[in-house]
Structures are given as C-alpha cells and as structure tokens.
Amino acid sequence: MPLFDPTAFRREFSCFSSSDMLGIYLDNAATTQLPDEVVQTLVSYYQQGRSNVHRSSSLLANQVTIAFEQARTTVAAWLGADTEQLIWTSGSTDGLNRIASGLTGQFQENQAIIVSALEHHANLIPWQQVCQQNNLQLLIIPTTEAGDLDLTQFEYLLNTHSVALVACCHVANSLGTHNNVALISKLSHQYGALCVIDGAQAVAHLDVDIKQLDCDAYVFSGHKMYAPTGIGALIGRIDFLERLTPTRFGGEMVREVGYYNASYRELPYRLEPGTPNIDGALALAQAVTFIRRWHAGRHDYEQNLLNYTIAQLAAIDGVKLVATPLQQCAVIAFEVIDVHPFDITSWLNEQQIAIRCGYHCAMPITKALTRYGSIRVSLASYNTQSDIDLFIQTLQQAIDINRL
Numbered sequence: 001m002p003l004f005d006p007t008a009f010r011r012e013f014s015c016f017s018s019s020d021m022l023g024i025y026l027d028n029a030a031t032t033q034l035p036d037e038v039v040q041t042l043v044s045y046y047q048q049g050r051s052n053v054h055r056s057s058s059l060l061a062n063q064v065t066i067a068f069e070q071a072r073t074t075v076a077a078w079l080g081a082d083t084e085q086l087i088w089t090s091g092s093t094d095g096l097n098r099i100a101s102g103l104t105g106q107f108q109e110n111q112a113i114i115v116s117a118l119e120h121h122a123n124l125i126p127w128q129q130v131c132q133q134n135n136l137q138l139l140i141i142p143t144t145e146a147g148d149l150d151l152t153q154f155e156y157l158l159n160t161h162s163v164a165l166v167a168c169c170h171v172a173n174s175l176g177t178h179n180n181v182a183l184i185s186k187l188s189h190q191y192g193a194l195c196v197i198d199g200a201q202a203v204a205h206l207d208v209d210i211k212q213l214d215c216d217a218y219v220f221s222g223h224k225m226y227a228p229t230g231i232g233a234l235i236g237r238i239d240f241l242e243r244l245t246p247t248r249f250g251g252e253m254v255r256e257v258g259y260y261n262a263s264y265r266e267l268p269y270r271l272e273p274g275t276p277n278i279d280g281a282l283a284l285a286q287a288v289t290f291i292r293r294w295h296a297g298r299h300d301y302e303q304n305l306l307n308y309t310i311a312q313l314a315a316i317d318g319v320k321l322v323a324t325p326l327q328q329c330a331v332i333a334f335e336v337i338d339v340h341p342f343d344i345t346s347w348l349n350e351q352q353i354a355i356r357c358g359y360h361c362a363m364p365i366t367k368a369l370t371r372y373g374s375i376r377v378s379l380a381s382y383n384t385q386s387d388i389d390l391f392i393q394t395l396q397q398a399i400d401i402n403r404l
C-alpha cells in the first residue's frame with residue numbers, strides 16, 4: 001500500500017498557498033478547508049447553469065436532478081448505506097433535531113433516554129427537550145478518568161431503566177475519545193432501545209460502515225469533512241426513517257414532471273420538504289470522491305501525527321493532557337498549569353496558529369475535567385509534522401511569556 005503523502009494531499013488545497021490568513025490550521029474539528037475540486041464543483045454548478053430538482057422536464061433540470069440523486073448514492077454508498085436511506089440535512093445539529101422532533105410522541109412516560117457525558121450540545125439539548133416535553137428521564141453515561149465512556153455503567157443504566165433511545169457520539173469533539181459505537185448500538189438493541197450516532201467528528205477520519213455499526217441513525221456535517229457548510233446527512237434504517245414524523249412540510253419533492261419518479265410520500269423525499277441544498281449535495285459527493293481517492297494510508301498517517309502531537313505536548317513542562325482515552329481520534333485537549341487557556345491561545349492566534357480554547361460546546365465534561373476550559377488541537381490530513389513542530393515551539397513561547 002503506498003504511503004499517504006501529506007504534501008501532495010495539501011497541494012490539493014490552494015487556500016494554503018493563496019491565503020495570508022490561514023497560517024497553521026489546527027481547528028479542524030470546528031471546520032475543515034476545501035480542496036480545489038470541491039470548490040470547482042460549486043463553481044461549475046453556478047457557471048454552467050443551475051436548476052431546481054425533480055420539478056421540471058428541461059434538459060438542464062433533468063441533468064441536475066440526475067447529478068443530485070447520484071450525489072445521494074455516492075455519499076450513502078461511502079458509508080455502506082442504500083441510496084434511499086440518506087436524507088439531506090444542513091448538518092449534524094439539523095439531523096439530530098429532526099430525529100428528536102420526529103420521534104416526539106412515540107415514547108411512554110416512564111421511559112428514559114440515554115446520552116453520554118461526552119456529547120456536543122447538539123446531541124444533548126434536543127434530547128433534554130424531548131424528555132421535558134414527554135416526561136421522560138434523561139440518563140448520562142459517565143466517563144472514566146481517562147475520558148472513555150464507562151460501558152459498565154451504561155449496561156447498568158440499560159438494565160435498571162426502560163430505555164427508549166440511546167444517543168451517542170462516535171468521536172467526542174471535546175476530548176477526541178473514539179467510542180465503540182458498534183458495541184453501544186448492540187447493547188442498546190439488546191435492551192430494546194433505539195440507537196442514534198452523532199458522526200460529526202468521525203467521518204473525516206474513520207472508515208464508517210453503517211451496516212457494521214448497526215445503529216438506527218447516523219448523522220454528520222459536510223463542513224467537517226472537506227465539504228461546504230450548510231450540507232450534511234442523516235442516514236437511517238428504513239424502518240427507523242419511516243417512524244419519523246417530518247418536522248417541516250410543504251414543497252416536498254412531488255414529481256409532477258421530470259426524470260425521477262419521486263413522490264413526497266416515499267423516502268427519502270417525505271423527509272426533505274422544500275428545495276434542497278443542491279450545490280451542497282453535489283459538493284459533498286465530490287468531497288467523498290476526494291476522500292476515497294486518498295484512502296490508502298491516510299488513517300495511519302493521521303494516527304501517527306496524533307500520537308506525535310500527544311508525545312510532543314506531554315513532554316512540555318506544565319502541559320497537562322485533559323484526557324488519555326484508549327482510542328483517540330484527531331482531537332487533543334490540554335491545559336497549561338497556572339495559565340489561563342485564553343492567554344495561551346491568544347498568543348498562538350497572534351502567531352497565525354489557529355487553535356481554540358473554551359468549552360467546545362461540551363460544557364459539562366469540559367467543566368468537570370478542567371479549571372477554565374481546555375485548549376483544543378484538532379487535526380486534518382493536510383496537517384504535517386512541521387505544522388506540529390511550529391505549534392509546539394510557539395506554545396513553548398506562550399508558556400514562557402505567561403510565566404514571566
């Protein structure tokens with residue numbers, strides 16, 4: 001297998017050579033940069049004429065409709081799903097909210113919903129609301145000291161409550177914990193609960209096969225995986241999608257004329273009212289094609305870079321890693337003893353190193369494990385060892401200055 005070449009990969013992103021602002025970009029869990037071919041997909045769509053989909057029989061409309069549905073197939077197949085299992089969304093928050101709202105009214109009063117202590121707001125607040133509105137209990141899977149989910153406690157919760165649904169992240173955006181979601185899904189089903197997985201921080205880094213995970217639904221955002229903002233997907237088992245009540249109505253893709261025999265009563269169109277984000281869908285499919293082309297050796301490269309970064313950080317006097325999970329993916333959280341995270345990131349940001357501090361939309365866990373929030377490094381495949389070396393050198397300066 002040829003080794004992944006980060007320099008060649010990085011050359012696919014001309015933003016790194018054309019932007020004065022980009023510097024060393026280590027905030028990929030927030031959003032990633034776009035490869036040129038994804039930008040070009042958007043440009044071509046705008047320059048060559050746009051159309052709506054499923055609504056007209058013009059040559060252009062038919063072509064765009066075919067490309068749009070092909071994009072659905074490309075993205076679904078990438079994650080091991082069938083075409084009709086994929087609902088376009090605007091991102092993970094949208095997908096999770098649509099699931100939570102779409103299931104409202106289907107739970108019984110004495111039931112419980114389980115989330116984990118590692119969740120991003122987007123996979124916590126919607127379930128809190130469902131619980132409040134339906135008189136359900138919200139239970140939390142705790143973490144171990146290392147930042148892993150305590151699966152013994154999870155089984156205990158399943159055993160001692162009537163659990164309707166489990167919602168859990170694949171990779172935690174705050175600590176980088178890579179959860180065993182296949183096991184979480186299996187246990188959920190053993191106890192008769194549905195299982196929803198938030199894949200926002202996973203799909204850019206891991207090989208995801210939804211059939212293997214055997215969850216009921218999986219959501220992710222395009223902008224965290226080399227695609228534009230405003231597009232994402234919810235992939236579900238057909239029987240699960242059929243249970244969802246649409247949260248918005250009107251303008252579903254009713255085939256009046258045109259190439260596809262789509263009906264608003266059928267999946268996936270039943271859950272896609274209004275004109276979809278066509279350009280986003282085409283660009284997301286292009287990002288998938290791009291990612292697939294760079295598959296060989298890319299995951300190993302990222303893992304090695306992550307391990308290298310962890311080792312470099314751990315060697316700095318005063319740096320404390322917030323978590324050391326058994327399996328970690330792309331994200332590292334740390335603190336500097338006796339220095340406020342904001343003072344560190346301010347210096348780094350001034351030196352053109354994009355890195356972030358705070359609670360990372362995962363307030364409960366970050367508050368529990370840190371004093372003032374964490375400093376978060378998040379990697380993508382275009383990051384190189386020299387990015388990390390410069391970051392570490394600048395971090396050392398930030399620490400020295402703040403300790404004067």
Ligand SMILES: Cc1ncc(COP(=O)(O)O)c(C=O)c1O
Nearest residue numbers: 091092093120122173200201221
């Ligand atoms: C784990 C996780 N879930 C959900 C989200 C929300 O994603 P979006 O803002 O794209 O909807 C994020 C964003 O950071 C995330 O990291």
